[in-house]
Structures are given as structure tokens and as C-alpha cells.
Amino acid sequence: MGRERNRVVVDASSRVPSGTGRNPTVIQQQAQILSYKKLRDDYFLLTIVAPEIAETAKPGQFVNIRPPADRQFILRRPFSIYKVNRRGEWAATIEVVFDVRGGGTAALASLRAHDMIDIVGPIGRPFAIPKNRNSCLLVGGGIGAVPLFYLAEELKGAGKRVDVLWGAQTASKLLNPIDAKRFGAQAVFTTEDGSEGVKGRVTDVMDDLLEKCGTEVIYACGPNGMLEAVTRIGQKHRIPVQVAMEALMGCGYGICMTCVQPVWNKTRDQIVHVRTCVDGPVFNGARIAWDNFASDPSVRASPAGN
């Protein structure tokens, strides 16, 4: 059955983090699709006219989209914000990228320009951009690379060095490597089948890359197994790792308690269940109790659910 689980407790006095769930900028609105595009083989890109959300959204935050009505699947789907365009010929837009996992995302893939969607956002605690650390490595697993595009733009804007490391099963699941090469001082790709870049996983090349790039902070998003391994490598090199966690969500605004992650408290003597949607999705990798997940990671569904 795998690893032994630590006992999880809840102690209001040691809540991690302070998480009141209050987010004064979150709004719900009907928004128009500006355009729809297929990226490579497996990913879809929606550009959504959402000026208020675009105005306040920060890298690492997400939006929660209600699939078109009258379908058998009713819950919203959370999507990381891929890009934000505040100055365009049109009103400000946000972009999301998704792959089709089931009925809900299939319905989203059928949306076209001018269709209206019900959207809530921006949600969640964004990536932190440290003042004193300048060399940033972004590690993305498959579609997990989505929020790292917007992050890269912000980091470059803040004058940071950005290096990218994307990994996937196969070439068609690497997200937009052309743009990644453009903003990455170093851009390394790994595929498990060797169809592009280095054959293997991101963790196979990380040690070398960290040294070559003089990395001072790591940002990662992808499957839990990858995030855990990236966190451990970061710890070995004494480099902080910010992870954007994926979770199945019921509500996306802090009430249903579906999307919790096991997180160590500050004194590391207790693990508490912390909501991904409003207390995450970005966490300090060192605070996640990686041994406390269900033993078979495939049981855990990924970010956008189905």
C-alpha cells in the first residue's frame, strides 16, 4: 500500500496559512470568448474578454469557468491563467489553456468566438516574486507549464533571469516550446519517449541546470510526483521551491473543502488540510506533506478535473 501516512490534525490555533479566504478582487461575470485556437495536438487556447479580471490577475492565480449549461456535468472547472493582455486593440483579455479530459472540457473545446461563459476570478494566492533572488528556474510538467508563461513575463518585467525546463510524456504535450525558448535564457525540454529534447524526466537534468543557471528560486507546476521530486532537489541545493498545486475542486472559492492539501504547520509537528483554491494554489514546496497523499497518484485527478 505504499508509504505510511502521518496523522492529520486540525488545530485552529496553528492554521496554515492564516487563510480567511477573503479575496477582495474576485468577481463573477459573464464574459465573451474573443478567440479559440488549437495549440499543437493536445491543447486548446481560449482568449476571454475579462477586463476586471485581467486588471488584477497575478501569475499563479486561476479562473473558474462554468461549462455551457444543460450538460450532465455541472461543476465549474478551474484553469490557470496562461497570459494576460491588458493593452490590446480589444478590451483586456485573459487566456487559458486546457486539454480535453472528459465531458466538461469537451464542452469547453466546443466554444467559439462570441460565445459567452460564466467565469469567476481571479482566484488564489499568486506566486511570490522575491526581491533578493534574481535567477529563476521555471519547471513545468505537461500542461502544468500553463501558469509559468504569465509568471515568466512578470519575472522578466521585474528584471529577473528566467530559465525554463519543460517535461512531458511526448513532444506534443510540451506546451508552447517556441515561446519558452524565446523567454528562457536556458530552455531545456525532456520527454519520456525521447520525441523532443532530452529523453527522460525534468529531474534527470535539474542538478546540472541549477548549477549552470545559478538558480536562486524555483517555480514548479505539474503532477504531484514531479513537484515532490523538484522540491527535494531544491532542498538538496538549498533553493526555495514554490509549487502551484493541482486539485479537484468543488466550488473554487473556499467553501466546499474538496481541494485540500496536506501541509505542515510552521513548527512541523502537525499536518493540516489546507484549501488549494483560496490558501493556494501556490505553496512552499517544503511545507507540503508529500507522504500524505493517497498512495497511488493516479487516483488523484489533475487540475482541470474532467
Place this chain on the structure above:
Amino acid sequence: MAKAPDLSIDLAGIRLRSPVVTASGCFASGKEASEFVDLKKIGAVVVKSMTMEPWPGKPTPRMAETPSGMLNAIGLQNYGVEHFLAVDLPWLNRMGVPVIASIAGNTVQEYIYVAEMLRGAPGVVAVEVNISCPNLEDRNNMFSHDAKATASVLSAARRALEVPLFAKLSPNVTSVAEIAGAALDNGAQGLSLINTVMGMAIDIHTGKPKLAGVVGGLSGPAIRPIAVRCVFDVFRAFPHVPIIGMGGIMNSGDALEFILAGATAVAIGTANFIDPNSTTKVNDGILEYMKDKGVNNLASIRGRVKVEG
């Protein structure tokens, strides 16, 4: 000119400005939802169930979406009654919204502890007793699945509390009316129905249950006909007892079904996850219906489904 319909209701002697309340566990304590919702339009906030000690809840995955519904096994994660009294209740009082506290436990003693802590709590107009918890003293059978266990929890809570008690009933029994009778004979003034319908979903690729808790509670529109039928049955058996009806209400039309079946008030649960403003939309829709149909107050249509014979 006809006067505007009166949305307010009498629920076990409590006057609520709207028949629409929140379903426990589907609105937390209102803080997060208040970013979207005007709490002043809601009849009452029925808060997430609270227990004697903080409960950590179950491991993930805690939810599986199923056709027209969601299956969950959260495990009543909550920070405990003391946290509720110190943090959530003062906030709700400041918002000026009536509070119905929901209590839960694994033993009768745990229910008594929480009930006693809530005695005299300001703004708590009623207490809902969530008896859909495993009873550690009876092979983890849910209290709500057994008339005797239901009776023992309700009578204990009755002794500790002066406000009206609502028993939250499970549909997973042969006769909901029988359990309702046991609750009413032992101190419940009202009934909340229904809690979730027990269900299970399996991932055929891994061969494992989709929930870490293996089985869970189904909510959402998938269970609405079951809930309407339960309200109908219980109203027929106990026509003078106030009922908070719930189960997959997504809009005002759904809510009115419950009222025609016999509900005094309606609670919105899963719909809050999808549209944080569901409660106020249902409220507004009921008002429109009353205007259209010339209904002055909801008591006049409660339970008035036209059944031949």
C-alpha cells in the same frame, strides 16, 4: 393594486425574511461567499457542521463529479465549536444574518458537549442536528439510520438547548417518516431533509474507488426527485411540522417544487458551488412566481401539490 407578496416565513416560531437558507457544509460560515452574495437577502445561514474538537476530515480525493451531481466524502472538516463561537459567529452577527448552527459528533456525549457550548449563543436562532455521522458506539452505523439512536441524540440536544431543534434526516433508510417521528417525539421541532444520498464511483482504469473515503454522499440535481418525494412523505405524515427542504435545488422552480411538496423553507447546497449567488437568485425567482400567481405568502401554497384521490 395588490400588495407585494410577503416572502417572510415562520419557521418553528422564528420569523425569517426569506424562505431561502443555505445548506450546511455548502456555504462554510458565509465569509467566503459574502464576496458575491448579499447575506441580507438570505433567510438564515445554516453553517457547516461543528464538532467538539476540530476534525481534520478525510484524505483526498474527496469529490467525484457524477452525472448531474457530485459525490463527496469530506469528513466534516471543521475547526470545532470553540472556533465557531470565537470567530465565525461574531462575524455573522456583525453581518446581521440569523444563524442556524449545525452540530455533529461521533457519540451522544460529543453532541451534548457542542449543544451545551451553543446554549445562549447570540444570533443562533435554531440548531440543526446533523445525525448523518457514524456512531462509534454502534459499529459506525449512522445515527440517522436508526430510530433509537436518532431519539437519543435529539433528546440529549433538547436538554442542552432552548432554541428550536431541526433534525437533519438521511434518505438512506426504508422509511424517512419513521425516523422523523423518532426525532419529533424526542424534542425536534422541525426537520431538515434530505442529507446526501449514499453513493460510490469507481475508476475502472485503476480499479479503485474515486473517493479516498470509498463511499460518499451524492448531492446536486441528480437527487432532487428523491428529496421532493421525502419531503412529500414526511409532510403527509406530519403536516404541522416545519420542514427545511433541500436536495439539488438549482433555481427557484426547483425550490417551489419543494414548497408544493410540503417544505416551509428551502436550503441551497451544491448550487452555491456552481453559482455563488444561487441563494439570492432563488429568492428573487420565488418572489416573481408569487407575483405572477397572486400568492401573498408561501404558507398558503405549502404542501398544496394537487394529488388526485
